[in-house]
Amino acid sequence: MKRVLSGNKAVAYGVMLSRVQVISAYPITPQTTIVEELSRFCAEGEMEAKFIKVESEHSAMASIIASSVTGSRSFTATSSHGLALMHEMLHWAAGARLPIVLANVNRAMGPGWNIWTDQGDSLSQRDTGWIQLYCEDNQEVLDTIIQAFKIAETVYLPVMVVLDAFFLSHTSEVIEIPHREEVDHFLPPFEPQYRLNPKEPRSYYGMCSPDYYMEFRYKMQRAMEETVEVARVVDEEFGRQFGRTHSLLEPYRCEDAEVVMVTSGTVTSTSRVVIERLREDGVKVGLLKVKMFRPFPKEEIKGVLQGVEKVGVIDRNISFGHGGIFAQEIRSTFCNEDERPTVFGFIMGLGGRDVTPEAIEEAIHYTLDNHRPKEEILWIDLKR
Amino acid sequence: MAGKIIYHRESEMPFSPVSSGDMSWNRTGTWRYIRPKYEDKTPPCNAACPAGVDIPMFIGLVGEGRYEEAWNVIREESPFPGVCGRVCFHPCESHCNRADYDEVMAINALERFVADQAPPLEPGSPIRGRREERVAVVGSGPSGLSCAYHLARMGYQVTVFEALPKPGGILRVGIPSYRLPKDILDKEIADIQACGVEIKTNARLGGDLSFKDLEEYEAVFLATGAHVSRKLNIPGEDLEGVGSGLDLLRDINLGKAVHVGRKVAVIGGGNTALDAARAVLRLGGNPLILYRRSREEMPAFDEEVSEALEEGIEIRYLIGPTEIIGLNGRVTQLECIKMELGGEDETGRRRPVPIPQSNFTLEVDTLIVAAGEEPNLTFLPEDIRVEAKMVSTDKGARTSRKEVFAGGDMAHLDRTVAHAIGFGKRAAISIDCVIRKRGVTSVLQGIRVGENGTLSMAKYLSEIARRRSPHVVAFEELNLDYFEHAERNERAKLPVPERVTDFREVSTGLTEQEALREAVRCFSCGVCDGCENCYIFCPDLSVITDEGVVKYRINYDYCKGCGICIAECPRNALSVEKEAK
Numbered sequence: 001m002k003r004v005l006s007g008n009k010a011v012a013y014g015v016m017l018s019r020v021q022v023i024s025a026y027p028i029t030p031q032t033t034i035v036e037e038l039s040r041f042c043a044e045g046e047m048e049a050k051f052i053k054v055e056s057e058h059s060a061m062a063s064i065i066a067s068s069v070t071g072s073r074s075f076t077a078t079s080s081h082g083l084a085l086m087h088e089m090l091h092w093a094a095g096a097r098l099p100i101v102l103a104n105v106n107r108a109m110g111p112g113w114n115i116w117t118d119q120g121d122s123l124s125q126r127d128t129g130w131i132q133l134y135c136e137d138n139q140e141v142l143d144t145i146i147q148a149f150k151i152a153e154t155v156y157l158p159v160m161v162v163l164d165a166f167f168l169s170h171t172s173e174v175i176e177i178p179h180r181e182e183v184d185h186f187l188p189p190f191e192p193q194y195r196l197n198p199k200e201p202r203s204y205y206g207m208c209s210p211d212y213y214m215e216f217r218y219k220m221q222r223a224m225e226e227t228v229e230v231a232r233v234v235d236e237e238f239g240r241q242f243g244r245t246h247s248l249l250e251p252y253r254c255e256d257a258e259v260v261m262v263t264s265g266t267v268t269s270t271s272r273v274v275i276e277r278l279r280e281d282g283v284k285v286g287l288l289k290v291k292m293f294r295p296f297p298k299e300e301i302k303g304v305l306q307g308v309e310k311v312g313v314i315d316r317n318i319s320f321g322h323g324g325i326f327a328q329e330i331r332s333t334f335c336n337e338d339e340r341p342t343v344f345g346f347i348m349g350l351g352g353r354d355v356t357p358e359a360i361e362e363a364i365h366y367t368l369d370n371h372r373p374k375e376e377i378l379w380i381d382l383k384r
Numbered sequence: 385m386a387g388k389i390i391y392h393r394e395s396e397m398p399f400s401p402v403s404s405g406d407m408s409w410n411r412t413g414t415w416r417y418i419r420p421k422y423e424d425k426t427p428p429c430n431a432a433c434p435a436g437v438d439i440p441m442f443i444g445l446v447g448e449g450r451y452e453e454a455w456n457v458i459r460e461e462s463p464f465p466g467v468c469g470r471v472c473f474h475p476c477e478s479h480c481n482r483a484d485y486d487e488v489m490a491i492n493a494l495e496r497f498v499a500d501q502a503p504p505l506e507p508g509s510p511i512r513g514r515r516e517e518r519v520a521v522v523g524s525g526p527s528g529l530s531c532a533y534h535l536a537r538m539g540y541q542v543t544v545f546e547a548l549p550k551p552g553g554i555l556r557v558g559i560p561s562y563r564l565p566k567d568i569l570d571k572e573i574a575d576i577q578a579c580g581v582e583i584k585t586n587a588r589l590g591g592d593l594s595f596k597d598l599e600e601y602e603a604v605f606l607a608t609g610a611h612v613s614r615k616l617n618i619p620g621e622d623l624e625g626v627g628s629g630l631d632l633l634r635d636i637n638l639g640k641a642v643h644v645g646r647k648v649a650v651i652g653g654g655n656t657a658l659d660a661a662r663a664v665l666r667l668g669g670n671p672l673i674l675y676r677r678s679r680e681e682m683p684a685f686d687e688e689v690s691e692a693l694e695e696g697i698e699i700r701y702l703i704g705p706t707e708i709i710g711l712n713g714r715v716t717q718l719e720c721i722k723m724e725l726g727g728e729d730e731t732g733r734r735r736p737v738p739i740p741q742s743n744f745t746l747e748v749d750t751l752i753v754a755a756g757e758e759p760n761l762t763f764l765p766e767d768i769r770v771e772a773k774m775v776s777t778d779k780g781a782r783t784s785r786k787e788v789f790a791g792g793d794m795a796h797l798d799r800t801v802a803h804a805i806g807f808g809k810r811a812a813i814s815i816d817c818v819i820r821k822r823g824v825t826s827v828l829q830g831i832r833v834g835e836n837g838t839l840s841m842a843k844y845l846s847e848i849a850r851r852r853s854p855h856v857v858a859f860e861e862l863n864l865d866y867f868e869h870a871e872r873n874e875r876a877k878l879p880v881p882e883r884v885t886d887f888r889e890v891s892t893g894l895t896e897q898e899a900l901r902e903a904v905r906c907f908s909c910g911v912c913d914g915c916e917n918c919y920i921f922c923p924d925l926s927v928i929t930d931e932g933v934v935k936y937r938i939n940y941d942y943c944k945g946c947g948i949c950i951a952e953c954p955r956n957a958l959s960v961e962k963e964a965k
Contacts (some may be wrong), residue, residue: 200406204400204401205401216401
């Protein structure tokens with residue numbers, strides 16, 4: 001069934017089709033309409049879920065941690081400061097190996113107060129042990145929510161599905177909504193390995209001495225490593241079932257490219273248009289869309305970028321005192337390789353500033369025209 | 385408990401820190417180092433009630449509209465809810481913790497409300513099995529009838545001997561009917577008879593009835609009151625037109641024709657003086673009360689004084705009579721002297737000292753003396769010891785003669801109806817203990833409420849009665865977050881012009897709406913009323929609702945001893961103790 005849906009409603013449909021059993025969330029712009037739609041689904045009986053109202057995002061995550069421990073499929077959504085407030089509980093959910101799915105609408109952190117898109121909120125949670133998947137369009141958002149549960153319930157790690165504020169959250173597109181039966185087939189009910197059960201009392205998440213803590217961390221890392229392959233398989237399965245895939249990495253026009261631009265989120269769509277036009281002019285430029293940020297699929301990235309002379313990375317984020325975060329990840333991926341591309345790190349579109357085709361073209365031309373970046377951080381469209 | 389598990393490699397470990405086996409051996413209650421427990425404590429009102437009425441319990445039932453059950457709660461301790469609900473000096477209210485919050489509970493009014501709803505009691509069997517032992521009670525005042533009532537409920541064969549033609553003692557002949565209507569008294573005496581008490585009137589000990597006649601009884605309880613009016617010991621007391629307050633009230637109450645003059649002086653500051661003056665007013669006289677000390681030292685109840693003042697009765701303080709002057713054998717004048725207050729006397733009140741040359745005279749045609757009462761003890765055999773003009777008794781109401789007990793006004797200086805009821809109850813328990821050969825002292829110790837001599841019959845009769853610690857709950861120990869401010873509901877009174885024309889009851893009592901509103905004001909200090917706070921707040925779901933005498937219990941398998949239940953209990957009905965490890 002085709003419907004015109006905003007990114008936030010696409011999230012809600014994905015959650016409904018995934019037969020989530022417990023939802024707990026606290027409203028924050030631009031996430032609010034996700035929660036509104038879900039509460040409507042619950043109220044009107046379209047979903048058989050328990051919707052827990054809470055007084056903060058910290059409590060929202062705490063609530064679904066509890067529900068998830070009982071084996072219930074659990075979901076929350078947030079944005080920006082809400083995600084920051086969840087921070088402690090994000091570590092908790094991952095450390096407890098709970099297959100929770102969270103939709104984060106990328107929004108800038110304040111102050112200055114700003115409700116527009118920026119990856120700073122989700123990338124600040126880089127080290128909490130959550131899988132992070134960045135979506136380009138609303139179809140991908142809906143499909144990724146469904147896939148996220150399957151991935152999470154396979155590797156026992158929580159998944160954050162990320163979508164850009166307004167460019168996706170409040171922009172409507174035509175979307176194919178999968179049939180409920182098909183989703184049921186793709187995503188059967190969750191049967192957890194451990195389930196909090198009064199009939200079989202166990203001690204959960206108690207004190208863990210130095211004797212064993214490190215092993216549990218090792219296991220989390222191993223699970224992250226497996227996730228790359230698991231996610232690939234899940235996407236393949238999804239493709240077989242629904243006829244669409246959303247790969248972790250998508251190279252676009254990278255054949256014989258001298259320069260490859262690395263993008264994530266909605267910047268990717270704009271970049272496609274620019275690259276299409278430059279290719280018509282004979283410019284050898286390609287695009288690599290990175291959907292999966294955690295785990296960072298290093299081998300797969302090497303497979304695409306090995307042998308490329310120069311790589312430009314567009315970051316809608318900044319790690320203060322270092323630079324764009326995706327650029328750092330790409331650099332570190334290659335640092336032990338004999339043959340490695342020169343990485344140009346562009347900072348663009350912070351706090352929701354438009355990343356225009358002209359700005360992307362400027363970045364591409366800079367990369368083409370310079371042997372090496374003249375500055376470690378290349379600011380595009382900055383008033384200086 | 386399983387032994388410690390050692391993992392040698394990560395592959396043997398679960399993927400998250402979850403116990404590999406069943407943890408039911410490790411109930412989280414083992415974390416506890418303090419242990420909360422349900423422990424009802426003593427409400428200050430209950431401790432202050434000489435009759436020992438379980439006030440929060442009956443008020444709680446009123447609040448639920450369960451009036452007959454409330455009545456039964458009161459009757460567990462006292463057979464006179466209707467009487468006390470009118471004439472008690474309600475020390476319970478003076479001790480009510482609500483005083484520190486807004487206004488004290490209208491306990492006395494609620495007691496009357498409950499009694500006024502109650503139907504006449506059907507004759508029934510005693511609450512314990514019938515016993516063959518016979519007990520004689522001499523005097524049918526509040527003390528005698530209270531003792532008789534409790535003994536009859538315990539199964540004894542009780543006969544009450546009353547000197548006057550009608551039973552009730554001071555309630556019958558001392559208290560005017562504008563304070564205690566006779567039908568109310570009749571109804572409660574009938575209820576006592578329905579419990580199996582036999583009352584023989586016109587049977588005066590020392591008259592038709594002799595001490596010898598009482599020897600056939602297993603025990604005798606003497607409660608003949610204090611009906612001898614104290615003399616002023618000044619010249620002229622034998623003049624015509626001079627009489628005692630007690631005689632005046634007795635004659636009015638027994639329906640005799642009474643004549644008072646226009647200018648009536650009443651000497652005294654106790655309830656008898658006030659009642660006599662108010663009765664005179666209703667008979668058409670113009671009473672003037674003369675009291676030798678100040679308002680502060682006046683022993684009359686505040687309510688009586690303020691009602692007398694409302695009715696326009698003049699009270700002159702610091703005036704003592706010195707001589708009654710007559711003409712042709714009839715009183716015409718009263719010579720008085722002005723007083724000032726000196727040092728404290730043996731009662732702790734400041735002593736009145738005459739001011740020299742301050743004498744003056746008042747024109748009077750009737751003089752009523754109400755300067756205190758004493759018991760008549762002339763009928764007592766010599767072996768019953770008397771001290772300070774009262775029968776000497778021990779804590780168990782025992783006199784110096786075996787099997788003879790005494791109580792009420794003839795044995796005590798606490799001469800209120802509530803005290804008399806309490807003394808009667810104490811004697812009944814003591815008599816039961818003596819007959820059943822139980823140690824009186826330890827029994828009385830075990831059933832006390834607070835430290836003022838109040839006893840609980842409910843505790844005495846029932847092994848399963850809710851135990852209460854003797855600790856009296858203070859205002860500071862309540863959690864006020866759960867109480868709302870609410871105005872006290874006052875009883876209405878007849879307007880003064882209506883009330884002074886006859887002996888109609890002055891107070892009209894609470895309506896049902898008022899009583900329900902009033903009942904929910906009760907803090908229920910120290911007594912669990914099932915408010916559910918502990919149940920709601922327990923973070924470990926360890927408060928279990930129960931059907932027993934206490935409405936909750938704690939599941940110590942899982943209670944971690946956080947103490948939230950104690951903190952959130954509005955009324956201090958939980959206590960904490962250190963966990964014995």
